[in-house]
Amino acid sequence: MPDLIRVGMADYKVGQSPATLISYGLGSCIGVSLYDPQTKIGGLLHIMLPDSTQARASDNPAKFADTGFPLMLKDVLKMGASQSRLVAKIAGGAQMFAFANATDIMRVGARNAEAVKKILKDHRIRLIAEDTGGTYGRTVSIDLTNGAYKVKTIDKGEKEI
Amino acid sequence: MSEEFNLSANQLDALREIGNVGAGNSATALSQIINRRIDMNVPKVALVPLDTVPDLVGGPDTIVVGVFLRVYGKAPGNILFLLPQKSAFYLVDTLMGKKHGETEKLDFMDESALMEIGNILAGAYLNAFFTFTQISMLPSIPALAMDMAGAILNVVLVQLGQMGDTAMVIETEFLSEDDGINGHFFLVPDPGSLETIISAVGVE
Numbered sequence: 001m002p003d004l005i006r007v008g009m010a011d012y013k014v015g016q017s018p019a020t021l022i023s024y025g026l027g028s029c030i031g032v033s034l035y036d037p038q039t040k041i042g043g044l045l046h047i048m049l050p051d052s053t054q055a056r057a058s059d060n061p062a063k064f065a066d067t068g069f070p071l072m073l074k075d076v077l078k079m080g081a082s083q084s085r086l087v088a089k090i091a092g093g094a095q096m097f098a099f100a101n102a103t104d105i106m107r108v109g110a111r112n113a114e115a116v117k118k119i120l121k122d123h124r125i126r127l128i129a130e131d132t133g134g135t136y137g138r139t140v141s142i143d144l145t146n147g148a149y150k151v152k153t154i155d156k157g158e159k160e161i
Numbered sequence: 162m163s164e165e166f167n168l169s170a171n172q173l174d175a176l177r178e179i180g181n182v183g184a185g186n187s188a189t190a191l192s193q194i195i196n197r198r199i200d201m202n203v204p205k206v207a208l209v210p211l212d213t214v215p216d217l218v219g220g221p222d223t224i225v226v227g228v229f230l231r232v233y234g235k236a237p238g239n240i241l242f243l244l245p246q247k248s249a250f251y252l253v254d255t256l257m258g259k260k261h262g263e264t265e266k267l268d269f270m271d272e273s274a275l276m277e278i279g280n281i282l283a284g285a286y287l288n289a290f291f292t293f294t295q296i297s298m299l300p301s302i303p304a305l306a307m308d309m310a311g312a313i314l315n316v317v318l319v320q321l322g323q324m325g326d327t328a329m330v331i332e333t334e335f336l337s338e339d340d341g342i343n344g345h346f347f348l349v350p351d352p353g354s355l356e357t358i359i360s361a362v363g364v365e
Contacts, residue, residue, distance in 0.1 A: 009212040009221070009311070010322070025221030025311020028319055048211075048315075048322045055323040063322055096316050097229050097304035108319050137312025139222050154224055154308060 007031075010063035012045035012072040014079060015144055022141035028109035030065070030092035030116050030132065031140035034072060034125070035147040036081035042144045043072040049108065050115030065115040073123060088125050089149040089161055090116055091140045093132040109133065129161040168359065173206055175364040176331060180204035183289035184333035184346060187282040191335065194278065195255045198338040205332045211318050214328055218243050218345050221311025225249075226267070228279030228305050229316060232287065234298040236354035236361075239317045240286070241347040242279045243310065249275060251341040261341065267307060276303040282346060294361035317349050324352040 003019035009029060013021050017040035023031050026046065035042035045068050049055060052064035061067035077083060093109035113132040120127050131138070131151050139152040152158040168176070184201050192199040205217075215221035226249035228242040244252065250264040253271045256278070257264075264271060283300040291297055306313055321328045331348040350358060 009215075009318070010326075011212065025215060025309035025315075027308070027312030027315030029315055048319055056325065060326050063326070094312065096306050096308065096313055135306070137309035137315075139309065 007044045007046050009046055010048050010060050010068075012043055012062050012068060012075075014041070014043035014072060014075045016041045016079065017144040020141055020143045022139070024139045026092040026138045026140060027094050027096045028092070028112060030090055030109075030112045031138070032065075032069065032072070032116055033089045033140075033142040033149050034076050034081070034086050035089075035142065035144070036076070036085045037087070037147055038082070038085055039080050040144055041076055041079045041081040042142055042147065043076045044140070044142050045069060045072045047112060047116070050111045065112060065119055069116070069119045069123070073125075083123075083125070086125050087128045087147070088120050089129040089142070090127065091131040091138055091149070091151045091161065094134045094136055094138070096135060096137065098135060131159075131161050169365065171364050172359050172362075175362045176206045176358070177204055179290060179293045179358075179362070180206060180331040180333060180348070182293070183286040183348070184335075186285035186289045187333075187346060188335055190281050190285040191278065194281070195252070195337070195342075197255075199342075200336045200338065202334045205330070207332075208327050208329050211322060211326055211328055214318060214330065215311040215314050217330075217332060218310045218314075219245065221309060221314075223310045224308070225310045225313060226275060226305065226307045227313040228276055228303050229313075230279060230283045230303050231301040232283075232298050232348075233301065235296050236294075236298060236350060236357040238348060238350035238354050239320070240279075240283045240300060241314070241317055241349070242282055242344060243313070243347065244275075244342070244344040246307065248342045248344060249307070252278070255341070272305050276305050279303045279305070286346070286348065290358075294358055296357065296361050317347070321349070321352065329355055
């Protein structure tokens with residue numbers, strides 16, 4: 001596979017066809033992909049938490065949905081993507097351990113998904129596919145040759161959304 | 162957040178020693194249950210960037226079985242016992258008196274047995290902590306998941322992620338004498354807890 005670019009936790013990468021951006025082992029985290037089908041430019045963001053304003057100061061804005069997404073957006077636009085053509089796909093946001101008295105922090109996956117959807121709406125980016133929730137981990141990748149967003153789980157194998 | 166983790170060499174040594182005795186207790190307990198010698202390495206006590214924690218157990222997409230317990234008390238935190246899938250199956254075979262290689266997936270009983278192991282290890286570990294610090298810490302009931310290491314570690318890392326970009330991890334590796342089982346035991350104190358533990362130990 002040409003140009004497999006790994007995106008770590010609380011990180012994002014942008015690129016152009018024929019690169020593939022991949023992020024391994026997401027639990028409650030969410031992988032947000034952006035893709036411009038015409039220029040074949042895109043990005044993948046791996047966020048951990050919904051909201052930077054509810055956390056203590058961090059050196060790493062890519063950790064949060066609200067601060068990470070604008071950074072990735074800026075970078076794909078800088079590379080030549082057009083905001084009106086950009087489409088988003090998201091996956092992740094699981095709750096890995098089921099506790100009867102799940103605290104807020106245990107439900108962070110669902111809160112991450114909500115936060116990501118809100119920020120996409122705020123930036124008027126269309127969300128065209130989603131695979132969130134559940135109780136299992138995911139490895140996600142976006143193939144920038146065609147925008148295919150692949151989600152791999154240990155029980156269900158790989159699927160494209 | 163880094164100011165909170167400015168530990169002296171002596172303090173790190175003290176934590177390592179507590180971890181050592183705690184893990185020793187746990188290893189002894191595990192060894193008695195499965196009737197095999199269990200070796201362990203000297204605990205790693207380290208402040209590591211959050212995104213590198215999954216690499217400690219073979220990378221974020223390694224399939225592992227994780228038993229998770231929340232720790233309550235004056236110094237709250239999380240305990241995570243991680244076993245590579247193969248080791249977990251081997252441990253289940255041993256516990257259930259099956260032939261090695263017989264377990265290929267976990268049923269309800271198997272999961273229950275592994276959770277109980279997690280419970281016993283955590284109890285033994287926290288006892289040592291109490292001996293040193295006089296801080297009583299109680300584990301929650303255990304929860305279990307079999308999945309990618311990154312996804313399972315997420316649960317622990319997210320809480321720390323709200324406070325900063327690094328995790329203080331006290332980690333011990335267990336190894337059975339026949340090499341069938343190796344596991345990683347993580348104690349990850351909540352950010353404020355470390356201070357409580359350190360001041361209770363009284364090392365400067």
